[in-house]
Amino acid sequence: MGFSYRIANSDVEKLVKPLFVSELAFKAVLIWTCDNFFDTETDFITLNADKFQSATGCPINVGIKRSDIELVYTFEPDEWNEYPKVTPPKDKSYYVTVLLEDGKTVTDVMAYYQGKWYDEFANPSKNEVIAFYELPKPFKKKE
Numbered sequence: 605m606g607f608s609y610r611i612a613n614s615d616v617e618k619l620v621k622p623l624f625v626s627e628l629a630f631k632a633v634l635i636w637t638c639d640n641f642f643d644t645e646t647d648f649i650t651l652n653a654d655k656f657q658s659a660t661g662c663p664i665n666v667g668i669k670r671s672d673i674e675l676v677y678t679f680e681p682d683e684w685n686e687y688p689k690v691t692p693p694k695d696k697s698y699y700v701t702v703l704l705e706d707g708k709t710v711t712d713v714m715a716y717y718q719g720k721w722y723d724e725f726a727n728p729s730k731n732e733v734i735a736f737y738e739l740p741k742p743f744k745k746k747e
Contacts, residue, residue: 605664606677606678606679606680606686607636607675607676607677607678608631608635608675608676608678608736609635609638609642609673609674609675609676610634610671610673610674610676611668611672611673612672612674613669613672615707616668616672620651620666620668621642622659623653623658623659623664623666624653624657624658624659625656625657625658625659625672627654628738629656629657632657633651633652633653633657634651634673637649637651637652638675639652642670642673642675642680642725646670647669647670647671647693648667648670649667649668649669649670649671649673650665650667651666651667652664652665653665653666657678672728676692677689677690679691679692679693681738682738684701684735684736684737684738685735685736685737686698686730686734686735687733687734687735688734690738691719692716693718694716695715695718696715696716696739697713697714697715697716697737698712698713698714698715698716698737699711699712699713699736699737699738699739700712700713700714700721700733700735700736700737701733701734701735701736702714702729702731702732702733702734703713703731703732703733703734705731706732709734713739714729714733714736716736721733
């Protein structure tokens with residue numbers, strides 16, 4: 605399961621983004637800064653942009669309240685994704701890890717459709733899905 609960061613407060617985002625030369629520069633500075641300082645005991649995160657990242661052509665430092673930045677979990681097709689922290693990007697079938705009523709976990713294949721998990725008989729799942737994984741491409745015999 606991967607993750608990234610975003611500014612959760614849209615008013616703050618509207619003020620900060622134009623200070624950067626591009627969306628890519630803004631995201632790069634935000635991700636690098638948060639990767640290095642998000643877990644610290646500070647109330648503010650300072651985004652430092654050099655003259656090449658800044659829309660002004662001069663280095664800038666922008667302080668953002670830590671509470672205005674949120675951690676966003678992202679889908680990773682080649683690893684287990686913790687559900688519901690991450691939701692499937694498409695309505696289709698996935699490998700899933702399911703928590704049974706007795707507390708045991710098993711793997712299965714289930715369909716995800718419009719925000720719900722379905723078993724092989726198209727019934728809504730009675731068990732809790734705790735993780736999912738992209739199904740591999742079907743085998744093709746080499747001739």
